[in-house]
Amino acid sequence: MQLNSESHKRIWLIGGTGESAKLAKALLSVQLPLLISVTTENARSLYPISPLLQVWVGRFNLSQINQFLAEQNIIAVLDASHPYAAEISQNAIAACSQKNIPYLRFERPRCGLGGRGAEGQRGKLIYLDSFERLVTGEYLVGERVLFTVGYKVLPLFRDWHERSTLFARVLPATTSIAAALTAGFTQDKLFAMRPPIPLNLERELWRHWQISMVVTKASGTPGGEDIKRQLAAELGVSLVIIEPPIITYPQVTSDLGEAIAFCQQHTGKLA
Structure with missing residues (x-):
């Protein structure tokens, strides 16, 4: 413009x-x-x-x-x-x-008591300071993981499809969906919707895919972090929270x- x-x-x-x-x-x-x-x-x-x-x-x-x-x-x-x-x-x-x-x-x-640092864990809440730490660690092994972090970081997890079952929720945009597919996420493991995601729909998605771990950003209430925390506690799902730079x-x-x-x-x- x-x-x-x-x-x-x-x-x-x-x-x-x-x-x-x-x-x-x-x-x-x-x-x-x-x-x-x-x-x-x-x-x-x-x-x-x-x-x-x-x-x-x-x-x-x-x-x-x-x-x-x-x-x-x-x-x-x-x-x-x-x-x-x-x-x-x-x-x-x-x-x-x-x-x-x-x-x-x-x-x-901020939502709740975040833990700034290299790594912190409170029950099923896991705080990490970068996506690279998640990629190089063993957190995802054998898990059914839902990524709710946008499409740009998904290529980092391309090699993890062999050791875990990975799902992603992305924006309903051509760029987002194409990037997820290129990163190895098949169509049956993608859900495209623009936030905010209602609590009931979030719950049903996690149950439908039998999710055991969710990866999200420390995005506060506007980013739906509060809902993810609530559902993680309710459903016994591990929640990995990547803190901002x-x-x-x-x-x-x-x-x-x-x-x-x-x-x-x-x-x-x-x-």
Whole structure:
């Protein structure tokens, strides 16, 4: 999407998540001008139509972010990207530091008592700090494993089809399904649906496939982590939780009011 480089100064909301949609509505309600970036055309539908809001679709490297900040007259950055989208956050932080532009990370609240570290286990909850640790360990041996982690990491588990029975739930998109098939997941071991997944449907899927282990990300309630925890305890299923990358953010909040105040402060529209 080509944007007007002569546009008024505005906030860059790094979006694509449910949190970013809530933030956008809240910021528009106090008449703040926004430029929202997402990585797919489908994500446009998350946001309302408003003359104060423009949506940019695409991906950035660091040099592109520097150019983007200047051309689009960005005066502050509110980062509500996915917790595992480390590259965009790290590049945005670096660019904002170079240009002295205020940056605030909006974090979704964590679900339960996560265990940051190389490895932690509480009953049937297993915390790991990376997918690589899961691939190289023995956690999956002989298990009927359901992956609910997106399609990008599925190729890491291609060799595990010989030692385990693997299933995957992916988005109902051609790219996601094709990637899963290429990674060795057959059609009868794939389920395509866009979250949120209702608890009853999640339960029936696990039962139908006789799942003994589920691999998920530490995605909080918006990512359905609470439902997976509940069902894992109910059905006696092991739940492997992959924690997000560690990023040192200049400022972080999980409070909507603080995020609005940050944006108002830097647009000169204090409540």
